[in-house]
Amino acid sequence: MLALYFILLVCVPLAIVMTFTAPRLAITVAVTQPAFLVIQNSNKTLTPRQVITSPPPLDHDELLLRQASKVGPNPPPKSPKKLAFMFLTTTSLPLAPIWELFFNQTSDHKLLYNVYIHVDPTQKHEPGLFGMFHNRIIPSSKPAYRHTPTLISAARRLLAHALLDDPSNYMFILLSPSCIPLHSFNFTYKSLVSSTKSFVEILKDEPGWYDRWAARGRYTMLPEVRPEDFRIGSQFWTFTRAHARMVVSDVKIWSKFNKPCVRKDTCYPEEHYFPTLLHMRDPQGCVYATLTHVDWRSVNDCHPWTYKPLEVGVGLIQKLRSARPRYGNGGGTRKDPFLFARKFSPAGISPLMNIARNVILNDSTLV
């Protein structure tokens, strides 16, 4: 009787689902060994019965992540800590010239930073569009799309490469192609290497949070991510080495966020996965704020404001430097300056370069 219930409860729904989505496969469950799922091709003469008893072979990402999760948690004590600047883009880095000036401010280049770039390998990209960074594209890049977990995968790939590439990488900064620096390299370096905490915006009870939690179906996130565990925040964060390791090692929470959404309009997994994971695993190790300024004054299809070339000037830079982040749901006495800002259009590079040396990368003009 028990076996019959098992067959009814387990086999029937499975058989219906599998037959519907993959009509060439017939599913049966071995009654004597109910834990094994037997998949049998309808062309019996060619394909032997296949019993799935072990997980499928790892794809490249899983190997990469697994390797990266084994790196040392602390940078070597004798060498200087480095910043890992990780750009997530599709085809180019139109603002590369200002980043080049920024990085050129450090004389001992390779001693203090590394650059990593994730692109869409299916799109055409010319080395010239990356300036001096074209050789920094990571090899395992894959396409990444909005409203899907692929943007999270891309960030995890960047973290894994940066962890494996240099044991001195201490802070891991995720940037978009529309981001600029707001201070000199020196200022940025000192601010970040002096911190023992990650900077990641973590917000509770934001408007619409429940629909975002339930975007993959009402029960999909349970039991690993309960509604009360769910957090929202900017996808642009700065992680310590310990947290970079934590992210690439995470299988459990990722398995929940790595599911397709049933609703697109509430599906922004990259704004949910990182704040939720960090909040669940190490809330004390985080400053609940992003250091990348963004202007939400005019939201267009959930995209923030892009500064027009005519808006780019000394006044704007001063305004962005004097702004202070939102710290989670309040509390605390920190007043960190923003280190980066978005969104700047490719056409903005010319007015940006006009004020780069004198203002943007000049600490004497600090407000």
Ligand SMILES: *[C@@H]1O[C@H](CO)[C@@H](O)[C@H](O)[C@H]1NC(C)=O
């Ligand atoms: C099924 O088997 C027949 C006979 O061996 C073969 O000709 C045919 O290509 C096979 N079909 C599939 C889908 O494998």
Ligand SMILES: *[C@@H]1O[C@H](CO)[C@@H](O)[C@H](O)[C@H]1NC(C)=O
């Ligand atoms: C940055 O430094 C490199 C190497 O010294 C040099 O080739 C390049 O022209 C510099 N770029 C800028 C924008 O000053």
Ligand SMILES: *[C@@H]1O[C@H](CO)[C@@H](O)[C@H](O)[C@H]1NC(C)=O
């Ligand atoms: C950056 O800091 C180093 C060491 O503190 C100093 O030697 C260098 O002159 C500074 N560079 C700039 C451009 O301020």
Ligand SMILES: *[C@@H]1O[C@H](CO)[C@@H](O)[C@H](O)[C@H]1NC(C)=O
């Ligand atoms: C930096 O700003 C100060 C104050 O405005 C100015 O005197 C100095 O010339 C600027 N430095 C550069 C390199 O432009």
